[in-house]
Amino acid sequence: MATVGSRAARFTDQQIDMAHGAGGKASRRLVEGLIVPALMPDAIGEPLNDVAVLSAGGDRFALTTDSFVVRPLRFPGGSIGDLAVNGTVNDLAVGGARALALVCSLIVEAGTPTDVLRGEIDAMAAGAARAGVRIVGGDTKVVEHGKADGLYITTTGIGRVDARAALSVAAVRPGDRVIVTGYIGDHGITVLLARGDIDLAADLRSDTRSVYPFAAALVDAIGGDLHWMRDPTRGGLATSLNELARDCGFAVTLDEEAVPVRDEVRGACELLGLDPLHIANEGQLVAIVSGEAADRALDAVRAVPGGEAASIIGRIEPAPARTVLATAAYGGTRVVDMLVGDPLPRIC
Amino acid sequence: MATVGSRAARFTDQQIDMAHGAGGKASRRLVEGLIVPALMPDAIGEPLNDVAVLSAGGDRFALTTDSFVVRPLRFPGGSIGDLAVNGTVNDLAVGGARALALVCSLIVEAGTPTDVLRGEIDAMAAGAARAGVRIVGGDTKVVEHGKADGLYITTTGIGRVDARAALSVAAVRPGDRVIVTGYIGDHGITVLLARGDIDLAADLRSDTRSVYPFAAALVDAIGGDLHWMRDPTRGGLATSLNELARDCGFAVTLDEEAVPVRDEVRGACELLGLDPLHIANEGQLVAIVSGEAADRALDAVRAVPGGEAASIIGRIEPAPARTVLATAAYGGTRVVDMLVGDPLPRIC
Numbered sequence: 001m002a003t004v005g006s007r008a009a010r011f012t013d014q015q016i017d018m019a020h021g022a023g024g025k026a027s028r029r030l031v032e033g034l035i036v037p038a039l040m041p042d043a044i045g046e047p048l049n050d051v052a053v054l055s056a057g058g059d060r061f062a063l064t065t066d067s068f069v070v071r072p073l074r075f076p077g078g079s080i081g082d083l084a085v086n087g088t089v090n091d092l093a094v095g096g097a098r099a100l101a102l103v104c105s106l107i108v109e110a111g112t113p114t115d116v117l118r119g120e121i122d123a124m125a126a127g128a129a130r131a132g133v134r135i136v137g138g139d140t141k142v143v144e145h146g147k148a149d150g151l152y153i154t155t156t157g158i159g160r161v162d163a164r165a166a167l168s169v170a171a172v173r174p175g176d177r178v179i180v181t182g183y184i185g186d187h188g189i190t191v192l193l194a195r196g197d198i199d200l201a202a203d204l205r206s207d208t209r210s211v212y213p214f215a216a217a218l219v220d221a222i223g224g225d226l227h228w229m230r231d232p233t234r235g236g237l238a239t240s241l242n243e244l245a246r247d248c249g250f251a252v253t254l255d256e257e258a259v260p261v262r263d264e265v266r267g268a269c270e271l272l273g274l275d276p277l278h279i280a281n282e283g284q285l286v287a288i289v290s291g292e293a294a295d296r297a298l299d300a301v302r303a304v305p306g307g308e309a310a311s312i313i314g315r316i317e318p319a320p321a322r323t324v325l326a327t328a329a330y331g332g333t334r335v336v337d338m339l340v341g342d343p344l345p346r347i348c
Numbered sequence: 349m350a351t352v353g354s355r356a357a358r359f360t361d362q363q364i365d366m367a368h369g370a371g372g373k374a375s376r377r378l379v380e381g382l383i384v385p386a387l388m389p390d391a392i393g394e395p396l397n398d399v400a401v402l403s404a405g406g407d408r409f410a411l412t413t414d415s416f417v418v419r420p421l422r423f424p425g426g427s428i429g430d431l432a433v434n435g436t437v438n439d440l441a442v443g444g445a446r447a448l449a450l451v452c453s454l455i456v457e458a459g460t461p462t463d464v465l466r467g468e469i470d471a472m473a474a475g476a477a478r479a480g481v482r483i484v485g486g487d488t489k490v491v492e493h494g495k496a497d498g499l500y501i502t503t504t505g506i507g508r509v510d511a512r513a514a515l516s517v518a519a520v521r522p523g524d525r526v527i528v529t530g531y532i533g534d535h536g537i538t539v540l541l542a543r544g545d546i547d548l549a550a551d552l553r554s555d556t557r558s559v560y561p562f563a564a565a566l567v568d569a570i571g572g573d574l575h576w577m578r579d580p581t582r583g584g585l586a587t588s589l590n591e592l593a594r595d596c597g598f599a600v601t602l603d604e605e606a607v608p609v610r611d612e613v614r615g616a617c618e619l620l621g622l623d624p625l626h627i628a629n630e631g632q633l634v635a636i637v638s639g640e641a642a643d644r645a646l647d648a649v650r651a652v653p654g655g656e657a658a659s660i661i662g663r664i665e666p667a668p669a670r671t672v673l674a675t676a677a678y679g680g681t682r683v684v685d686m687l688v689g690d691p692l693p694r695i696c
Binding site (some may be wrong): 112124 | 359363364370375383386387390397400402406412413414415416449451454455457458461462469470472483484485488490492494495500506508693694
């Protein structure tokens with residue numbers, strides 16, 4: 001199995017650039033080459049997860065934290081407040097855990113109108129109510145005007161791990177199927193267009209939502225046949241699947257035709273020279289399930305409101321090792337790499 | 349008992365200013381008038397704590413989060429990395445909990461030299477090792493150059509609450525004593541001087557450290573006679589004690605002579621027109637203990653390395669209700685208010 005320690009080189013970049021925060025290759029190098037060796041030496045040699053699991057009193061609890069720095073603060077379909085709640089709920093969900101409680105820490109730019117802050121506080125409250133999670137505490141700091149973009153939010157969530165969920169990259173086997181819960185790329189392209197830097201209009205909305213109902217439906221429907229889950233945010237589906245391929249040591253082969261992509265997203269990506277597989281999602285889940293359970297898994301996801309467009313998009317193959325391939329309708333096959341650089345900064 | 353709901357007015361300030369992040373009166377208005385009513389409606393009517401307590405499997409767990417935006421990043425005696433670990437460990441400690449695990453989220457400014465980031469990562473690792481807590485996960489975001497001051501860090505900690513600690517403002521009674529673990533104001537004045545904005549030199553170091561050993565010593569020594577604890581950071585000892593006075597409904601009377609203040613801090617405060625009681629600390633604990641147990645409590649704190657300057661600095665009196673008073677050596681008595689405004693921005 002691929003590990004942090006076995007492949008991480010010491011981080012030698014002289015300074016931090018936007019790409020280090022984009023969730024792709026540069027982020028991976030920073031985390032594996034600098035942060036993990038210093039802060040979490042025990043994690044060297046382990047696949048990196050979005051959640052840490054702690055055992056207490058016979059239960060297993062998952063803990064996860066994320067900062068949100070999306071720009072602009074509001075965009076069609078959502079806002080930083082929604083993202084901050086859903087993003088953390090989703091990290092727990094793909095760790096097999098239902099969120100029990102969140103804490104949130106706000107860094108507010110001096111001069112921010114109270115109505116803007118109130119709007120995001122209300123968005124967090126509404127998001128938490130929709131996701132069925134309580135916000136139990138927080139902190140507020142203020143920095144000088146110009147030293148933040150209105151508001152940065154960090155949320156941390158704790159959840160109880162479903163004992164039936166036996167999620168591990170070690171469980172992934174050739175013959176397993178790849179399921180995605182819906183259209184990809186909506187969030188990243190929506191935020192990009194909301195900035196107004198690009199002369200392009202499209203009727204798109206962020207997909208920000210809790211993916212817990214999908215995770216729960218999968219565990220209910222197929223239990224131990226559910227092997228691995230992620231919510232493909234920064235770096236998109238391609239980055240999540242490359243991490244999987246690297247960590248499990250097998251190939252992930254995608255049927256490009258089967259990946260749900262809206263025409264608006266595909267069109268914007270073509271114009272901008274982007275790959276929808278690299279675009280961030282904030283309300284999709286990608287799951288690896290056993291081949292035998294794949295149809296049941298798909299039915300279960302499609303039965304969840306909002307899961308109607310779910311699709312089986314690929315499978316795990318023995319080779320080529322640690323590689324993601326996509327096969328197009330016309331039969332050509334390409335290697336799908338992790339995100340490189342930062343074509344879409346600050347999308348979450 | 350004073351409560352959020354009974355005294356919080358709706359927040360009507362039109363924009364967020366530095367004072368709202370200073371930990372004093374304006375912060376309190378923002379939190380109680382805007383944030384708590386929207387995010388934590390269940391907490392209306394409850395005294396605000398630095399930790400949220402969750403029950404699971406017969407144990408009680410404390411959860412707390414804090415963002416750190418101190419400027420400059422490094423100062424005599426510490427740095428943002430130390431603060432980020434100790435601050436969260438300390439919030440758990442004064443909640444009667446030993447930190448089990450931390451997660452950390454970094455917001456890094458593009459252009460930050462890698463050596464600066466590495467220095468703070470190493471400071472976090474060293475702080476965690478000293479405090480005996482594991483860092484189990486994290487997140488990294490990058491914002492454009494100019495959009496942060498190098499680095500903001502948010503840490504969230506989870507700890508197990510010591511079953512012997514029966515901390516509650518409801519346990520505070522007239523006749524209780526106020527104990528502080530050492531010299532106050534070192535941190536705030538050190539950071540202020542480190543900015544170089546003021547033409548003043550003093551041989552001072554931040555007191556940043558874990559206060560858990562003091563909290564543990566108190567629980568060990570006096571158990572249920574320990575009634576309440578805080579680590580007086582932003583807003584200083586005066587703000588923590590005003591919150592106590594407000595929440596318990598009694599008076600806190602301080603013997604000003606007994607409060608440990610270094611000459612350098614007192615001198616800087618006199619020059620700057622500040623009150624040492626309003627200056628932030630990052631390694632002190634203030635405890636309310638029963639009168640009968642006060643001497644044992646003091647002995648226990650003084651026996652902890654670094655606790656030699658601990659002192660009994662005051663007592664709880666029945667009246668004047670919700671007020672902090674300080675009596676000087678010459679006999680005059682003054683009302684000590686919460687911090688107002690933000691004379692010392694960004695000290696944690």
